[in-house]
Amino acid sequence: MTETWRKKAGVAWEKAKRAPALACRKMWRVGKDDPRRAIHAVKVGLALTLVSMLYLLEPLFEGIGQNAIWAVMTVVVVLEFTAGATLCKGLNRGLGTILAGSLAFLIEFIAEATGQVGRAIFIGCAVFIIGAAATYLRFLPYVKKNYDYGVVIFLLTFNLITVSSFRVSNVMRIAHERFITIAIGCGICLFMSLLVFPIWSGQDLHNSTVNKLQGLANSIEVCVNEYFSDEAVTEAREESDDEEKSCDEDPIYKGYKAVLDSKSTDETLALYASWEPRHSRHCRYPWQQYVKVGAALRRFSYTVVALHGCLQTEIQAPKSCRALFKDPCVRLANEVSRVLIELATSIEGRRHCSPELLSDHLHDALQDLNKAFKSQPRLFLGSNGSQVSNMLAVAAAQARQQKEREEATGGGGGVALSSAKTDTSALREWKRTRSKKESGERKVLRPQLSKIAMLTCSLEFCEALPFAAFASLLVETVARLDSVMEEVEELGRVACFKEYKRGGEDD
């Protein structure tokens, strides 16, 4: 018993010894991931020190008095990471305070007419009604989205003023002083967030959109390459992954994960960005369009998830089947990923992209894939080494055989249809088999072949099904990409992006 306790204590001690180093590493990483965080921390410290000056310095204190704590409170609560968030909160706070002050003054004015007891009852009722109504208001989606904080401040200020005014005579003076100190606090916050190393929500939204596009581009490229790569490599990678980081380090997963969960972040950033004064000189910056691009990207990424699912599922298409369509598929994926990266660079550089150029290449790649399907229809049914042949090869060969017979009897000339188009091992093998057995066993062969073909086909079909899904999903991504392109174009139009100029890039 004591032994286990000692062991446990030893483990705990080891953990405790490592904890500070771990914490330090984590702290360091937080700052390294985004150095603006450290800047923001320093800014808050500075703002707090500034606002404390109101209290600490003799001459300033005289004028403002005890109410300086309201300035401190304002700074702590209002100063947020980005300029937009600070503006939004500051405005909410200001609006809430003014409204609450007015209402409190009104109620005070009415309550003054009644006696002391009546006044207490009246104020109690007012507090109850206003409190319940304001809380209920917060559930309205529109209010919740835009003015949630304002309503809280309204409620807070209203109650503070109403309640404290009950025993204090000069409400107006209190309200006046408090308003001034809050204004000072807001002023310091605005100064800090707008003028000292400002951090813009809009910029964040812009960058995150670019990153999401690039992540998806990478995701889809890696995904398709992996699908067509040798299985051994995939497995080795999987094993090495299993060790510790599992799917977190999977480049495919990493690429689309950020997009999938981006809804609320996007919306918040767009909301804050809409408060920011930047870009309003020339044409109103369309932050909502960024949200729409984000939504289109999310729809796109659902298909990428399904595509990734094709990699992970246990029901895998045979390698031979995949190998046959590797080139057009990889080309299409590369085109899709190229388009995404082109969109990302165009947004990054705030310039239009050339949609025709993009679509042309994409269209070519699609045509390629289509051609591949059309030119090798029988290949879809695969060529499993263990099976003698497949259904379509049989049909083609039969047609060829028929032709040969016709030719032998002086029928229509020209190369046989099938021989011009088919060159798979299956057919060759069938031909070899046929030429060997042709003489005596022909009558037995035919139905047997049909039977085998029937079986093969059904088997192959089930095996090729996953590949068909993969190919179809790949085509689907192109359709979804189209809507992404539309939204990005719309973004370029509304946000007055620069005209597209053929730069140093080679298309």
Added chain:
Amino acid sequence: MTETWRKKAGVAWEKAKRAPALACRKMWRVGKDDPRRAIHAVKVGLALTLVSMLYLLEPLFEGIGQNAIWAVMTVVVVLEFTAGATLCKGLNRGLGTILAGSLAFLIEFIAEATGQVGRAIFIGCAVFIIGAAATYLRFLPYVKKNYDYGVVIFLLTFNLITVSSFRVSNVMRIAHERFITIAIGCGICLFMSLLVFPIWSGQDLHNSTVNKLQGLANSIEVCVNEYFSDEAVTEAREESDDEEKSCDEDPIYKGYKAVLDSKSTDETLALYASWEPRHSRHCRYPWQQYVKVGAALRRFSYTVVALHGCLQTEIQAPKSCRALFKDPCVRLANEVSRVLIELATSIEGRRHCSPELLSDHLHDALQDLNKAFKSQPRLFLGSNGSQVSNMLAVAAAQARQQKEREEATGGGGGVALSSAKTDTSALREWKRTRSKKESGERKVLRPQLSKIAMLTCSLEFCEALPFAAFASLLVETVARLDSVMEEVEELGRVACFKEYKRGGEDD
């Protein structure tokens, strides 16, 4: 000019006239959607009135003094919708206040030794360092998730005490009084949220999980039914939808939308639920397991989205192709949806489900679909009405023809392979064509048929591709469903669900 202005004013006036009614309707709907919101609003009003009593009633006021405003502030800020959220915030607030008070007292103790100017500098530095450090700490993911509010309160309280103590002698008394009032405020909040119509985050999470399961079940069932329904119906529905509500009212979209965006909601609810005292008597309630179920459901829903994409895409599989696999597909979808609903009911009733029973039916349905594919391989290539036949029908027919010839010459007996298995219109048509043209045009027909078959097949393949994707995705949903079932079973195990009893339900 004035005309347009008048018009605009008229429109604005119309809008303004309708605005109150609209606002009322919206307000009403907010309460109707979730009556607990109205209850919560009343609770907040009541709590505020109670806390105001501290100030309004003479005897209470004597003891507490001006600090009563802190109780008011606590109630406004801490009292949240659910019990867990209130507890979490209250504890954060309490912890932050205590820590800040201690630290402020310590700094005050050190600062006391220096002179007035040195003291001001020392306090200023302390404010800066603590402010920056606390703000930086808020960026740590762990702190952000659990103690964000606590850090804000810490910063607020620390600054208030440090700064205000500069000119006030009896810091201890202030801290003591403030602590008491905050404790009173917290007490009222806890009383209100835990004892008066409590609203539990855990219950919300539980219900939302059940709803998500049911939504997905409905989604997948409607989706597959719609896929196999007549196009005319679908289009009519689409048109009627286009009018106003577009995809918001689409039952498929509605089913999975809630799941897709549930990540942050789930995590917040689970976080709050982990603070709630319920269910901790018997075995610790595993709220994190609900989050895991949510994650599995989200992965499941990505496949449903892709499945829904098959409905929306322009590249559609021919109706004939779909019709052939309708029954097994619909059956599989119904099984999947039945399993989801069974899982939902089992969670709802907090009882185990019977996985074998579920899996068995599912397995049967999968086998069914597989059999359908295996038994009708040629059907995969579809039977387009405009085309004479398809490749596999040709091959089968040729085999049959061969057999017939053999039979005519006294060959091996038995029913022809193809005739036993094939009964599509394509083959029949081909046979009809053949029987008509058999005599004279046979030599011409054969290569022509091959050619057509070749063409048809390639065409059909491209057409059937979307269906293959659909079927493959449907199979994929079963694979994903498996992980959902695993997580739900794990939930049942960890949460000590009741044993499964064969109730009135008919399986």
